[in-house]
Amino acid sequence: MAPSLRIALMSPWNDCCGVAIHARLIGYAWLSLGHRLLVLASTDERPRGRVPLDTPDEPFVHRCWEMYRYGDRIEDDEPLGLFFDPRPFLEEDFDVLFVEKPCSTPLSQLAKIFKHLRARGPVIAIMHEGIVPENKRLYELEWDVATVFDERYMALYGHLLRARRVEVVPYPFHPVREGDKRAAREALGLPCDDHAIVLAFGLRASHLWPVMPVLSGLASEMDLTLLILAKGGEALSASEALRARYDFVEVRHEAPPPERLYTYLHASDAILLHRRPAPYVPVSSTVNLCLGAMRPILCPDNNFFVPYDGAVIKYRDPCELGEKLAAVLSGDELVEETLARARELIERWSAEKVAKKLLELAELA
Secondary structure (H helix, E strand, O other), X not given: OOOOOEEEEEOOOOEOOHHHHHHHHXXXXXXXXXXXXXXXXXXEEXXXXXXXXXXXXXXXXXXXXXXXXXXXXXXXXXXHOOOEOOHHHXXXXXXXXXXXXXXXXXHHHHHHHHHHHHHHOOEEEEOOOOOXXXXXXXXXXXXXXXXXXXXXXXXXXXXXXOEEEEEEOOOOEOOOOOOOHHHHHHHHOOOOOOOEEEEEOOXXXXXXXXXXXXXXXXXXXXXXXXXXXXXXXXXXXXXXXXXXXXXXXXXXXXXXXXXXXXXXXXXXXXXXXXXXXXOOOOXXXXXXXXXXXXXXXEEEOOHHHXXXXXXXXXXXXXXXXXXXXXXXXXXXXXXXXXHHHHHHHHHHOEHHHHHHHHHHHHHHX
């Protein structure tokens, strides 16, 4: 058995964002492998402010810096005056440091202690940035290893990164965790008969307006609820606006941690991720988090969902969404085929495999 490592992870944590989801998936995988984990987490987020999950921080979490979401779009973060407490980085004991989405951190402050950190052990960048980063601080730092999620990112800026090695390491998947629909609905106080439930999660509720007439048509033909999970600010107000217009919409004011989220997923017949295409290179952290529930995911055929061909059900327009969702809710064989491919994809890049891969790269640094 490999010796236990002391792993430090600089990342947002217990937040509603793709970076925090990635961190949690690999962080808990490292814990399950017998390693020790120290999370150096963000205190807040600019410009909107963080939306925390409905769960307290674990004892291994230290909040000691401020996140700037658009740090890849500015030349220098130093004028922002982002909060950064270097003491946990300098005083805590660890063998390797992973930094998630470096450009969202106070890089100008991290740079001041970077040589000291590298002298202690490997320092590895996990790149989430979907554009060529403009932050000059990124290019001043030489990482032991930098990782990107797929060849799209590698082609975009892999050759620009200062690192001994730049490697493709895909975004991890939550492991398969199946659950009983009836038990999940009873636990959540949802209808337990033949009522169809479509869960909308991990999206901008305002993006749903173009597909609502199609969903409304289905709701007029069957007992159907569109269940939206939203908490705080724009997400909640947009969701409530949908509920005010359509009586088949139910909104739960929650930002559930994965354990409770999976109860919602198991209670559902399908998951709807209706997102507009992005003006950058994206992955869908929501697919990676939710696919393991073994519920069919329906999503538009755009750049957000490129890595998931065959494992999700894609549609080109609202009309095709209506057709495919009706087929899913009627038990079409398409569901079984899609979930079989989903299992294969999850097995290929499970959180445990990604966590091990990252540690292997650290040993080669």
